[in-house]
Amino acid sequence: MNFKEHKKDLIAISSLLAIVIAITFILLNTDGKAGVYYVRDVFFYLNNALFYAGYDIGLTSTQGLSPLIPMITSIFFRMGFISDFTIIAISSSFYIFAALGMYFLLRLRFNEVLSFSGSMILVTFPLVIVWVTKGMLDIPGMCMSIWAIYFTILSFRKNTKFLYVAFPLIMLGFFTRYTVLLMVPVMLIQFLMVDNPIDYIKTNIKDIIVGVGAGALVFAAFVGIYSYLNIGLFFVSQGSDITNSTYNALVTPNNVLYYINNIPIYLGTKSFIPYSLKPGTFLNTPIRWIGGRPSIISNILIAILIIGIILYLIKLFSRKNREIFKKENKILKLAIFIIALIAFRVTYLNVSIVTSIIIISISLLALYKLLNKAEMDDFNLDSIMFYWMVVNFLFITYYHVKVDRYFMPILPAAAYFMILSIELILDRLPENVHFEKIKIIAPIGLVCIILLCLGVFSLSNEPHTFDNQMHPNFFTAASEEKAVGAWLTEHDPDYMNKTIWADRGGDMTFLLKKRITSCEKESEDSNFTDKMVKHNVSYFITKDNKTIGEPYTHLYQNGEVHLYYYDKGK
Numbered sequence: 001m002n003f004k005e006h007k008k009d010l011i012a013i014s015s016l017l018a019i020v021i022a023i024t025f026i027l028l029n030t031d032g033k034a035g036v037y038y039v040r041d042v043f044f045y046l047n048n049a050l051f052y053a054g055y056d057i058g059l060t061s062t063q064g065l066s067p068l069i070p071m072i073t074s075i076f077f078r079m080g081f082i083s084d085f086t087i088i089a090i091s092s093s094f095y096i097f098a099a100l101g102m103y104f105l106l107r108l109r110f111n112e113v114l115s116f117s118g119s120m121i122l123v124t125f126p127l128v129i130v131w132v133t134k135g136m137l138d139i140p141g142m143c144m145s146i147w148a149i150y151f152t153i154l155s156f157r158k159n160t161k162f163l164y165v166a167f168p169l170i171m172l173g174f175f176t177r178y179t180v181l182l183m184v185p186v187m188l189i190q191f192l193m194v195d196n197p198i199d200y201i202k203t204n205i206k207d208i209i210v211g212v213g214a215g216a217l218v219f220a221a222f223v224g225i226y227s228y229l230n231i232g233l234f235f236v237s238q239g240s241d242i243t244n245s246t247y248n249a250l251v252t253p254n255n256v257l258y259y260i261n262n263i264p265i266y267l268g269t270k271s272f273i274p275y276s277l278k279p280g281t282f283l284n285t286p287i288r289w290i291g292g293r294p295s296i297i298s299n300i301l302i303a304i305l306i307i308g309i310i311l312y313l314i315k316l317f318s319r320k321n322r323e324i325f326k327k328e329n330k331i332l333k334l335a336i337f338i339i340a341l342i343a344f345r346v347t348y349l350n351v352s353i354v355t356s357i358i359i360i361s362i363s364l365l366a367l368y369k370l371l372n373k374a375e376m377d378d379f380n381l382d383s384i385m386f387y388w389m390v391v392n393f394l395f396i397t398y399y400h401v402k403v404d405r406y407f408m409p410i411l412p413a414a415a416y417f418m419i420l421s422i423e424l425i426l427d428r429l430p431e432n433v434h435f436e437k438i439k440i441i442a443p444i445g446l447v448c449i450i451l452l453c454l455g456v457f458s459l460s461n462e463p464h465t466f467d468n469q470m471h472p473n474f475f476t477a478a479s480e481e482k483a484v485g486a487w488l489t490e491h492d493p494d495y496m497n498k499t500i501w502a503d504r505g506g507d508m509t510f511l512l513k514k515r516i517t518s519c520e521k522e523s524e525d526s527n528f529t530d531k532m533v534k535h536n537v538s539y540f541i542t543k544d545n546k547t548i549g550e551p552y553t554h555l556y557q558n559g560e561v562h563l564y565y566y567d568k569g570k
Helices: 006-034 043-053 068-078 085-109 112-123 136-155 160-174 176-194 199-202 205-228 232-241 246-253 259-265 296-316 319-328 330-346 353-371 379-398 404-428 437-459 477-491 505-512 528-534
Strands: 498-502 539-545 553-558 561-565
Touching: 006 085, 006 112, 043 068, 043 085, 043 505, 068 085, 085 112, 085 136, 085 404, 112 246, 112 330, 112 404, 136 176, 136 404, 160 176, 160 205, 176 199, 176 353, 176 379, 176 404, 199 205, 205 528, 232 246, 232 498, 259 296, 259 379, 259 553, 296 437, 330 353, 353 379, 379 404, 404 437, 477 505, 477 539, 477 561, 498 505, 528 539
Parallel strands: 498 539
Antiparallel strands: 539 561, 553 561
16 A cells, blocks of 8 residues: 555544544443443343343344344353443444445545545434444444445446455345345446446356355355244344335324424434433424434534535536437436336335335436436436435335434435535635635534534533433433342342343343343233232332332332332242
8 A cells, every 4th residue: 555645545534533433432431331221122132142142031022133233242242241331332333434434435436535524424413423322223234334335336436346245245234234225226226327237247247146145145144043043034024014014104194204304403403412312202203312403513514415406406407418418318218217206206105115116216217327428526426325315215204103213324325415515515616725725624624513512512411311201310220220130139049930020121131131021011000919929920120119019028229220029938
């Protein structure tokens, strides 16, 4: 490597990694103390990691969830690091690789400064920051998507042997979070974007087969593990249920504008507290988990994006390009674009999402073929990123359950178009002796403002939740559960042979390393005590529950968590 030639890249990458690693450690410092109490899904992955590590906890209903992160976590569990912090640290490492992958992806089109700025914009979106150290799969899934598409684009621009990496990454991403499979159409449409797809495939058939074969081997390896362990591919059926959720959408009205309405909040929030969660409110009610209204940063980014779209369209349909379009055989392509677009509009939400994606793909491909001869800097990459955004947006909009973090796969494309907008704006400025300095200062200045706001309004705030029904103390909720679990294991060496129920069964299953029945919804029933006696329940772990009566006695308490005991010998 010629270090002088790549000096700017090395400075940009080093700066990017230093900032992102610093953000990660700050977030880890907070969430490491708090644990994963407020994000219950993580206990599914923690319990699956225990299963992969050899613990027989009996929770077969969740073992078919996306396996990669639990499998990686189980390696560290086998080494003795059995803690919720383990999965938090593992998932947060993907945040760092996502930033690095985004930089390389942006460098396919932009200079070092803009690529650095675009990566920083992505990793400081509120929707990203809030999930970095929660132990969930969204950040790892986004990371795998970025790298898979990056290597796919390299295979078309540099060497088709990059497909040897691209296809396996898609499969690894699929087993990280099933929505990464949406990158498959983004990958495939690139084959159709070349001038003569059939000739291209024939010329590069060997590398394509090897790449597909490598991906198939990864897929077969995971399926083999699942088959050996007798686990169902639950996350695959979950994806299937979503892709065929027309019936559910009819039963529960689909708020198709949900994500559009909340985009400003995803880009920047006032009084943004990245650790604050308000869980549970799905469907048509916004989840105000990050608190407050869109910030000035959000307004700036949206303004930049709108100006950029206008400038892009002006450039695309300039007089010179209009002359180029006149020479093209545009009638057939235009007809296909319009007819497919109408067909999409008529069928969307009325058929499966797979059908909708196929129809919109035909429409957008026809549009690309119609416009791709225009004199633009990189119309091909712009089109790929736009298609990435459309496919993911259609999927999450189609699904009737609305959860803000589902929007995360769209954010890399959003960051791309924000940087493209900045470049277009800077290119319209009058050139003078200070022009080159402005091109450097402007995007970095925006990043500095974002980081300043992040530091002042986010990382300096005290974490809390907005839901009064949950534990009032952010930092002690998880530690209180752990303390009760530790007390029980210390005072009853035979607890593994006794029946234990809990309000939060998933949490206690992980802490006690045995299956604990979850009873949060039914524990408030007046006959719940009788039900526990009938099922020979020895211990019940709960937030202060007034319905628990004799023969159960209050045995131990730590903070908000209480342990009840039924002595069958009395």
